[in-house]
Amino acid sequence: MRIVKAETIALSIPFSDGGGAGAGLMPSKWDRLEITLVRLETDDGFVGWGEAFAYSCRTAVLAALNDMVFPLVIGAEVEDVAGFTGCLQRKLHIQGRFGVVLFAISGVDIALWDLAAKRKRLRLADLLGAKRERFPAYASLVRYGDPAMVEARARMAADQGYGAVKLHEITLPNIEAGRRGASDTKLMTDVNCNWSEDETRKLLPEMKALGLHWVEEPIWPPDDTDRLAALGREFGVPLASGENAGTAQPFARIVEAVNFPQPSVTKVGGVSEYLKVADLARAAQRDVMPHCPYFGPGYWASAHLMAAGEGGMFEFLHIEADAWLSPSIPLPDGGEIALPTGEGLGFEPDMAVIERFRAD
Ligand SMILES: [Mg+2]
Incomplete structure (x- = not known):
């Protein structure tokens, strides 16, 4: 499959924990779900969705996706998802083997697996x-x-x-x-x-x-x-x-x-x-x-x-x-x-x- 389009959608959805102070787990008060979506599109019209971890680091993850990862994804021919995202890891290893770079790659990998299953008309499971x-x-x-x-x-x-x-x-x-x-x-x-x-x-x-x-x-x-x-x-x-x-x-x-x-x-x-x-x-x-x-x-x-x-x-x-x-x-x-x-x-x-x- 050839990826012809890659985009991000960032969301911030408030949540309630039933009256807690929202303190202790995140660097700042935690009362919103920060969700960063990855949307990939293939040349034959399939759409795949992924998610990159983005709690307390949304802007950085968006930058990693748009500036570092997507230029390597758009136009790529992908048959072996693990092989392809393994190549992304190699190309970007200088920028990090964990943290925002790998969060971004994770989002792309999930979207590619979604596509791989959809093209076979199967659930991922x-x-x-x-x-x-x-x-x-x-x-x-x-x-x-x-x-x-x-x-x-x-x-x-x-x-x-x-x-x-x-x-x-x-x-x-x-x-x-x-x-x-x-x-x-x-x-x-x-x-x-x-x-x-x-x-x-x-x-x-x-x-x-x-x-x-x-x-x-x-x-x-x-x-x-x-x-x-x-x-x-x-x-x-x-x-x-x-x-x-x-x-x-x-x-x-x-x-x-x-x-x-x-x-x-x-x-x-x-x-x-x-x-x-x-x-x-x-x-x-x-x-x-x-x-x-x-x-x-x-x-x-x-x-x-x-x-x-x-x-x-x-x-x-x-x-x-x-x-x-x-x-x-x-x-x-x-x-x-x-x-x-x-x-x-x-x-x-x-x-x-x-x-x-x-x-x-
Ligand atoms: Mg834990």
């Missing part, structure tokens, strides 16, 4: 070998930093039927509050690298006592896989990591170091690199837990990968957006998501939503 039509999702709560709120939101998620709830809390009283709220479900917490060595050593035994299903990115820096592996062994607590790793290469170590590798399809290099991570995880007998707290085509791509058997639980960011980008978004119901219908990703944006929330 079927192109990849779908193994299931439904899969479990867990509720991923924002950081509330307030025990009463944490307990209430964890209880709400458990009552909605989720079999697992993930906090982003980093203090013991807040994590204990989450345990009280979600007393009968699996419970995880995502530390986002906030604990010092001392805090980690003090808190991991507490996490074990609370029966946490995993502790995510406890230490800084996230790529210190040797120390992660040693902490997991010493304290016997399952660990998770990988959303801040670019390409499949570092996952060779991550799948050995932690119990749950977490590639993010909009960051890791798209579907192509995610599939390589899944192969590594399978060989190491680890369950992939996709990082996917976003709501553009990356959400749809993660769902297809889950249906193809490449993931244990789908991460659903437990928020209410002012609008969903497509009325066909496969939202969790009773803690489960049903595979989207429609060829390719099955993603077709609502143009009225784009018009209302466009931010570029």
Whole structure:
């Protein structure tokens, strides 16, 4: 297929987390979903959609797409998607092997897989070998930093039927509050690298006592896989990591170091690199837990990968957006998501939503 047109659409959609302060997870107050869409068009009229991760970096990702990646995409003949985006990585490696460059390449890779499936008149999951039509999702709560709120939101998620709830809390009283709220479900917490060595050593035994299903990115820096592996062994607590790793290469170590590798399809290099991570995880007998707290085509791509058997639980960011980008978004119901219908990703944006929330 020949790509004849490539464009970006940036959106900023407000969301509600039910009364949180929007503090702690992003550099500034987090109350909007920043979604960067990649739209590719082929010479025979197919349209493919992708999403590049863009939280707190929208302008930079748009520049990477428009100035660096698209000039290499427009006019290109693409048959082997992974081979093609691998070439993009090589041509742009001086500008970065992770961060905005790879976020941009991820968006193009997802759009190319959408096209590849559409041209075969298949859903992406079927192109990849779908193994299931439904899969479990867990509720991923924002950081509330307030025990009463944490307990209430964890209880709400458990009552909605989720079999697992993930906090982003980093203090013991807040994590204990989450345990009280979600007393009968699996419970995880995502530390986002906030604990010092001392805090980690003090808190991991507490996490074990609370029966946490995993502790995510406890230490800084996230790529210190040797120390992660040693902490997991010493304290016997399952660990998770990988959303801040670019390409499949570092996952060779991550799948050995932690119990749950977490590639993010909009960051890791798209579907192509995610599939390589899944192969590594399978060989190491680890369950992939996709990082996917976003709501553009990356959400749809993660769902297809889950249906193809490449993931244990789908991460659903437990928020209410002012609008969903497509009325066909496969939202969790009773803690489960049903595979989207429609060829390719099955993603077709609502143009009225784009018009209302466009931010570029
Ligand atoms: Mg995380």
